[in-house]
Amino acid sequence: MTEFNQKYKLTTNPFRLTPATNPKELVWAGFEEIKVKFERRIERSIRIPNSTLVLNWGEYGSGKTHAARYFSKSEVLSGLASKAQKSIPYSMVISLPKGKEPVYSIYIAIIDKLNIEDIREKFAGKEGDLDKFIESIGSNIHIQNVIKAIFNSSIPYLEVKKYLYGNMNSSEFKGLSASGILRVLRDDSDYSAVIAGLFSCLTFNKEVFSCIIIWIDEFEDIAVLNNTNIDKINNYIREILDSVPNNLLLFLNLTQSALISVEDLGQYVYDSVRSRIKERISFDLPSGKVFKDYLIHLLSYFREGEDENPFFPFEENVIDRIIREQGSASLRQFNESLSLLLELSDMDEKSPIDMNVFEEYKEEIIWHKD
Amino acid sequence: MIFWPLKEWGVQVALFEMLEIFEFYFKICKSTWVHEGELVFEFNQYFIYYLFERTEEDDEDLEDEYEDDYYSFVHIDTLKDFEKLRLQKINFKSFSIRGIEFLGDREYCESGRSITSEMFFCIKKIELFQPNIISCTLVDIDYGDPMCYSPGNYYFSIEIVKDKWWDLGLARFLIGILENENLNEVPNLYTSHFRRNKLIRDNKKISIISTNTKVRRLGYFKILSLFVGELNRIPIYSINKKFENFCLKYQSLLNTSKFKRGLVIETKTGISAKPYIDVAINLGMLTKINNLFYIGKSFKVYHVLQESLSKNENIFELSDFDKLYFIERILKNDYFYFSNLLELIFLKEEISYSQLLDFFQVKLLSSLDEYKESIFNEDMKVVREFNDINYRISNWEKAKVYLEHILMPRLNWMLDLEIIKFAEGNKFGLTDIGTKFFTHLAVWNDINTSKVVSPDSFIDKFIVHLYDDCYNGSRVNNPNDYEYITKSVYKHINDSFDLFKTLAPNRVTVSQAANYAKYMLYFCDKIKVGYDFILRILANDENSGFIFKYQEQYQDGYIQKKI
Numbered sequence: 001m002t003e004f005n006q007k008y009k010l011t012t013n014p015f016r017l018t019p020a021t022n023p024k025e026l027v028w029a030g031f032e033e034i035k036v037k038f039e040r041r042i043e044r045s046i047r048i049p050n051s052t053l054v055l056n057w058g059e060y061g062s063g064k065t066h067a068a069r070y071f072s073k074s075e076v077l078s079g080l081a082s083k084a085q086k087s088i089p090y091s092m093v094i095s096l097p098k099g100k101e102p103v104y105s106i107y108i109a110i111i112d113k114l115n116i117e118d119i120r121e122k123f124a125g126k127e128g129d130l131d132k133f134i135e136s137i138g139s140n141i142h143i144q145n146v147i148k149a150i151f152n153s154s155i156p157y158l159e160v161k162k163y164l165y166g167n168m169n170s171s172e173f174k175g176l177s178a179s180g181i182l183r184v185l186r187d188d189s190d191y192s193a194v195i196a197g198l199f200s201c202l203t204f205n206k207e208v209f210s211c212i213i214i215w216i217d218e219f220e221d222i223a224v225l226n227n228t229n230i231d232k233i234n235n236y237i238r239e240i241l242d243s244v245p246n247n248l249l250l251f252l253n254l255t256q257s258a259l260i261s262v263e264d265l266g267q268y269v270y271d272s273v274r275s276r277i278k279e280r281i282s283f284d285l286p287s288g289k290v291f292k293d294y295l296i297h298l299l300s301y302f303r304e305g306e307d308e309n310p311f312f313p314f315e316e317n318v319i320d321r322i323i324r325e326q327g328s329a330s331l332r333q334f335n336e337s338l339s340l341l342l343e344l345s346d347m348d349e350k351s352p353i354d355m356n357v358f359e360e361y362k363e364e365i366i367w368h369k370d
Numbered sequence: 371m372i373f374w375p376l377k378e379w380g381v382q383v384a385l386f387e388m389l390e391i392f393e394f395y396f397k398i399c400k401s402t403w404v405h406e407g408e409l410v411f412e413f414n415q416y417f418i419y420y421l422f423e424r425t426e427e428d429d430e431d432l433e434d435e436y437e438d439d440y441y442s443f444v445h446i447d448t449l450k451d452f453e454k455l456r457l458q459k460i461n462f463k464s465f466s467i468r469g470i471e472f473l474g475d476r477e478y479c480e481s482g483r484s485i486t487s488e489m490f491f492c493i494k495k496i497e498l499f500q501p502n503i504i505s506c507t508l509v510d511i512d513y514g515d516p517m518c519y520s521p522g523n524y525y526f527s528i529e530i531v532k533d534k535w536w537d538l539g540l541a542r543f544l545i546g547i548l549e550n551e552n553l554n555e556v557p558n559l560y561t562s563h564f565r566r567n568k569l570i571r572d573n574k575k576i577s578i579i580s581t582n583t584k585v586r587r588l589g590y591f592k593i594l595s596l597f598v599g600e601l602n603r604i605p606i607y608s609i610n611k612k613f614e615n616f617c618l619k620y621q622s623l624l625n626t627s628k629f630k631r632g633l634v635i636e637t638k639t640g641i642s643a644k645p646y647i648d649v650a651i652n653l654g655m656l657t658k659i660n661n662l663f664y665i666g667k668s669f670k671v672y673h674v675l676q677e678s679l680s681k682n683e684n685i686f687e688l689s690d691f692d693k694l695y696f697i698e699r700i701l702k703n704d705y706f707y708f709s710n711l712l713e714l715i716f717l718k719e720e721i722s723y724s725q726l727l728d729f730f731q732v733k734l735l736s737s738l739d740e741y742k743e744s745i746f747n748e749d750m751k752v753v754r755e756f757n758d759i760n761y762r763i764s765n766w767e768k769a770k771v772y773l774e775h776i777l778m779p780r781l782n783w784m785l786d787l788e789i790i791k792f793a794e795g796n797k798f799g800l801t802d803i804g805t806k807f808f809t810h811l812a813v814w815n816d817i818n819t820s821k822v823v824s825p826d827s828f829i830d831k832f833i834v835h836l837y838d839d840c841y842n843g844s845r846v847n848n849p850n851d852y853e854y855i856t857k858s859v860y861k862h863i864n865d866s867f868d869l870f871k872t873l874a875p876n877r878v879t880v881s882q883a884a885n886y887a888k889y890m891l892y893f894c895d896k897i898k899v900g901y902d903f904i905l906r907i908l909a910n911d912e913n914s915g916f917i918f919k920y921q922e923q924y925q926d927g928y929i930q931k932k933i
Binding site: 055057059227230231254256257262263264265266267268269274277280281282284285287327328 | 657659660661664667670870872873874875876877879882912917918919921924928930932933
């Protein structure tokens with residue numbers, strides 16, 4: 001059996017059905033327009049101080065999660081930062097929590113990703129200015145002390161993490177009283193205040209981090225939350241944008257879906273949040289041309305050796321045919337078809353993939369879930 | 371005259387009557403035969419059926435040739451042939467009139483045939499001739515011998531009570547009805563669907579809305595559209611009172627309109643407007659998200675078009691657009707009660723409110739039985755739902771009090787929609803519009819050869835055509851230029867992007883855009899197409915300039931402009 005890479009001049013099957021998690025495998029192919037939109041939006045947040053809320057709309061499988069992961073890659077972010085001659089953004093992707101306490105879940109997701117040791121290292125020498133800055137944030141002394149403790153290298157970082165998780169026993173807790181931390185974090189307003197303070201400090205003077213980028217993925221799941229939690233999520237977003245007026249870029253990923261009784265998921269976003277939206281980015285279903293550009297670009301990332309046909313191992317008329325057969329389909333559906341076609345051809349040792357090969361597998365690769 | 375050796379005088383009389391009837395039918399029918407215990411007289415598309423059994427005594431001395439003939443057709447060519455039947459040894463089991471359509475002929479038919487409305491027509495005539503002589507009715511398909519494939523005979527059967535089996539007066543009357551061949555014409559728009567002979571989707575989900583007797587004027591929903599347009603979103607705790615206050619300025623208008631019941635008056639808590647709000651929620655006009663009411667998906671389309679298509683001096687009068695919209699909403703959400711009430715009024719020709727109170731519960735239960743029979747117990751979930759509803763209706767406490775809350779609103783909506791009118795003696799009767807309307811619903815059953823339970827797909831295909839036929843005598847004729855029609859569709863879809871903006875960029879909800887286009891096409895461009903047609907061209911035309919995405923699970927989707 002001929003090796004896959006020899007037969008198809010590709011390092012591996014490039015068609016992923018779900019976005020890659022390994023940063024090395026995360027590549028951006030085609031869709032230049034949308035890429036530029038994100039780059040410009042992030043660059044703007046790197047340069048200017050204002051906090052921003054952006055809504056990303058798209059069909060399931062249109063690349064929203066992929067965009068979130070791609071633009072959280074440190075190389076991509078450092079590229080954008082150096083272009084703006086500023087420090088790198090602090091970025092993270094979290095999924096909309098579906099549990100009973102969504103605000104607490106978001107808080108935990110952020111704390112989980114918080115590397116206190118690393119942060120302290122990066123802020124070494126700036127503690128004095130930072131403490132003064134912290135004292136200027138709000139009037140809640142307890143929260144100010146908690147934030148100071150995060151950046152204070154004299155308190156063991158694991159102790160701080162334990163405290164933030166709320167896992168400290170009473171004797172451990174006593175150790176923090178000298179730092180002015182006299183009670184545990186209790187409710188949503190505490191969690192929001194800690195996160196807001198933390199974000200403000202991390203982007204202090206845009207020195208260490210130029211801005212915070214948070215992607216809330218699967219925001220469409222707001223439709224399955226109960227009334228109280230729909231309230232809580234909306235209020236949380238409003239609150240965090242209000243209490244972090246600077247250097248926060250918040251992306252909400254939503255699907256296009258219509259629902260039985262409402263026009264779209266936008267109806268779950270309250271006016272208080274709507275009014276804070278600065279931009280709406282749409283992941284449109286690709287046209288034939290856009291898809292072919294994407295394909296050429298994608299195959300070139302995984303190309304081993306050379307071939308004059310940029311679509312190799314596929315013949316161009318096969319690609320045109322798939323585009324025609326699929327109609328208006330998401331990128332995932334196209335990827336699915338091509339992935340299956342490649343795998344089936346590989347098993348039967350067929351290369352290049354021409355119309356005869358396509359016709360043979362057509363029934364298996366072109367199908368619609370709905 | 372034929373004579374048999376008779377033992378008793380009574381039997382002789384009975385036989386004499388039988389023969390008189392058979393002779394009467396025989397002389398005017400096309401053919402007569404006996405087959406598998408059925409004596410059948412054929413009159414073009416109608417048949418008289420006598421079902422019988424031979425007595426045991428007769429079985430024993432029956433000649434072999436007759437025993438063999440049980441499964442074959444024995445034609446009766448002369449009156450003498452009745453002799454061979456040995457009528458004195460026969461037990462007749464039933465007598466019925468049947469209308470039969472051979473389904474194998476559908477694809478070649480010149481126009482559809484409505485077995486259901488023919489049956490209703492016959493029932494109505496018979497009831498008027500002599501009430502309470504029908505023992506049961508049935509619409510079904512007879513596939514004949516299971517060993518031989520047949521497309522089947524779709525038929526109705528009206529069984530007559532035993533007392534009237536040998537009544538020559540009734541026989542004459544029946545022939546009078548059956549000889550009138552054009553019992554009911556099926557509107558042309560359905561012909562292609564009969565020819566196609568494919569079932570239209572019916573998910574068998576019974577739709578019912580709960581109503582309070584006070585919700586009598588559809589005009590209040592027009593006011594509701596103005597109300598939600600003004601306030602955009604309304605807290606659930608205060609909507610009743612706010613809407614009530616909003617309605618007060620229309621009080622005097624109701625007093626000057628044709629039908630005056632259903633007035634919303636001022637109360638402390640908004641209780642007078644509450645029943646209207648509850649029904650509006652049931653009809654999908656209002657949507658609740660968290661603690662706020664928003665305008666519902668379909669009602670937004672109504673709201674957008676209200677200013678241009680609903681211009682009446684008195685808001686309680688309904689324009690063509692109002693009527694079409696409300697009919698659609700009511701049929702989609704309340705088909706079970708609404709269609710059964712319509713059926714009952716049709717059958718009784720004229721019926722008083724107190725008679726409706728007496729008959730409606732029984733009518734609903736018999737309809738449920740028909741539903742159950744039509745699905746052959748295949749889908750247990752559906753059967754369970756039918757049983758649940760059956761249980762609930764059978765166990766209504768103080769049924770007549772409860773029925774007032776069901777009947778009064780619907781009767782008044784029918785008055786508003788000009789489907790029924792007041793007849794003499796405080797009775798209700800169908801208008802010409804109502805009779806046509808009823809025929810359309812009957813034809814829907816025939817397209818599917820079973821009683822429609824959930825008419826959503828029929829509404830999506832036919833509602834504009836139904837409306838045009840019932841209210842305007844099919845006045846609108848579509849242009850022959852198909853391209854012109856599609857261009858008009860795209861123009862309205864394009865316009866809808868400005869009218870139904872949502873938070874998402876470059877996106878409009880399918881149901882809103884397509885319904886908007888449907889109303890604009892009919893009322894402004896004089897083109898009648900169904901919602902379903904618009905969806906089909908959007909889905910299939912690659913050059914439409916739109917991306918069309920339909921999500922089956924939500925029965926909706928979205929449209930984007932190709933950029």
